[in-house]
Amino acid sequence: MTLLEDLQFRGLVNQVTDEEGLEELLNKESVKLYCGFDPTGDSLHIGHLLTILTLRRFQLAGHKPYPLVGGATGLIGDPSGKKAERTLNEQSVVEGYSNKIKSQLMRFLDFDGENGATLVNNYDWIGSMTVIDFLRDVGKYFGLNYMLAKESVESRISSGISFTEFSYQILQSYDFYRLNKEEGVKVQIGGSDQWGNITAGLELIRRMTGAEEGDRPEAFGFTIPLVTKADGSKFGKTEGGAIWLDAEKTSPYEFYQFLLNTDDQDVIKFLKYFTFLSKEEIDELEVELKERPHERLPHRRLAEELTRFVHSEEALNQAKRISEALFGGGDLKQLSGEEVLQGFKDVPSYSVQEDKKGLIDLLAEAGISPSKRQAREDIKNGAIYINGDRCQEMTKSMDEEDKIDGQFTIIRRGKKKFYLIKY
Numbered sequence: 001m002t003l004l005e006d007l008q009f010r011g012l013v014n015q016v017t018d019e020e021g022l023e024e025l026l027n028k029e030s031v032k033l034y035c036g037f038d039p040t041g042d043s044l045h046i047g048h049l050l051t052i053l054t055l056r057r058f059q060l061a062g063h064k065p066y067p068l069v070g071g072a073t074g075l076i077g078d079p080s081g082k083k084a085e086r087t088l089n090e091q092s093v094v095e096g097y098s099n100k101i102k103s104q105l106m107r108f109l110d111f112d113g114e115n116g117a118t119l120v121n122n123y124d125w126i127g128s129m130t131v132i133d134f135l136r137d138v139g140k141y142f143g144l145n146y147m148l149a150k151e152s153v154e155s156r157i158s159s160g161i162s163f164t165e166f167s168y169q170i171l172q173s174y175d176f177y178r179l180n181k182e183e184g185v186k187v188q189i190g191g192s193d194q195w196g197n198i199t200a201g202l203e204l205i206r207r208m209t210g211a212e213e214g215d216r217p218e219a220f221g222f223t224i225p226l227v228t229k230a231d232g233s234k235f236g237k238t239e240g241g242a243i244w245l246d247a248e249k250t251s252p253y254e255f256y257q258f259l260l261n262t263d264d265q266d267v268i269k270f271l272k273y274f275t276f277l278s279k280e281e282i283d284e285l286e287v288e289l290k291e292r293p294h295e296r297l298p299h300r301r302l303a304e305e306l307t308r309f310v311h312s313e314e315a316l317n318q319a320k321r322i323s324e325a326l327f328g329g330g331d332l333k334q335l336s337g338e339e340v341l342q343g344f345k346d347v348p349s350y351s352v353q354e355d356k357k358g359l360i361d362l363l364a365e366a367g368i369s370p371s372k373r374q375a376r377e378d379i380k381n382g383a384i385y386i387n388g389d390r391c392q393e394m395t396k397s398m399d400e401e402d403k404i405d406g407q408f409t410i411i412r413r414g415k416k417k418f419y420l421i422k423y
Contacts, residue, residue: 047242055067055189
């Protein structure tokens with residue numbers, strides 16, 4: 001199976017400017033390609049992962065990726081997919097975001113070897129460009145009607161778009177021209193919302209080289225689909241916000257659980273999109289889903305593959321330990337303090353100052369039971385669990401053996417109401 005055939009199987013080919021020509025080029029040589037990532041925040045999120053993985057697929061097939069951090073375009077703001085103007089960030093903020101995104105990209109692509117990735121920042125060539133240079137040397141190649149016809153602009157005309165965001169497609173186009181001329185980059189990839197910007201770049205390359213059709217530099221545009229769920233909603237959004245690739249913003253446990261809870265209707269599609277499993281392995285998992293849906297084997301495989309790729313084997317094992325302790329009858333006392341923080345991040349918590357605290361007082365003060373009287377009833381009826389063990393001792397006081405890592409106690413009231421006690 002060729003690279004493009006594999007991408008077709010996975011549903012990753014949305015639009016290609018010349019699919020036959022691209023296929024011929026990919027079979028002929030090691031191709032340089034790029035994808036841009038604007039630093040609009042201090043971390044990439046799971047929505048960016050598909051383009052990163054697509055770059056990785058090209059790299060594994062022998063091609064050379066150029067991940068681009070938009071240090072310049074991040075100061076402007078891409079109107080694509082946005083209903084209103086973005087808030088512009090200060091240059092120092094964008095520089096900080098750029099550095100963090102660089103470090104993330106370096107985890108997901110290989111930067112060594114013959115086809116090692118090359119990280120670039122468009123601020124290096126756009127930042128020193130004067131307004132006169134921009135207007136005379138680049139802007140003159142863009143017709144107003146051509147720019148207005150782009151979907152990213154047309155969709156904003158009624159609600160309003162500033163000249164700043166209107167000019168974004170010129171800057172992205174110049175990136176493609178510059179990388180094509182200076183580095184020999186021949187392919188730009190992106191999400192389907194980038195099609196207009198990508199084709200504008202191809203048009204700029206044609207116009208700035210001034211070559212006849214037969215002598216034009218080889219250049220291709222390639223988009224992948226935007227990831228949506230079966231219900232039509234955007235993938236990667238939860239009630240708590242985005243699913244980030246930064247473990248400090250979204251813990252490996254939260255990341256793992258998000259994927260584990262994928263809808264049955266989406267799981268095979270996401271296995272094709274996000275994993276490097278072969279067609280045969282995915283076909284087997286599809287059979288498993290049909291014959292034994294209750295075992296959720298495809299969901300576990302999806303969660304394992306992505307958590308391992310984004311975080312690490314150790315982080316995956318940690319996420320599985322927390323999940324087993326919470327949902328599979330595992331021993332809560334075997335969790336580390338860090339694992340407790342991940343697994344019980346969103347449960348009600350209460351801080352205790354004393355070394356020893358009577359359980360009845362603690363239940364009432366922490367709001368676990370509404371009163372001391374109810375606390376006594378709860379203990380008597382066996383409704384209170386300390387670190388997973390039922391406690392019916394009325395005179396119980398919390399001591400060192402009840403503390404996980406000397407920091408936490410997990411109290412459960414009834415079947416599902418968890419509370420985290422912090423010392």
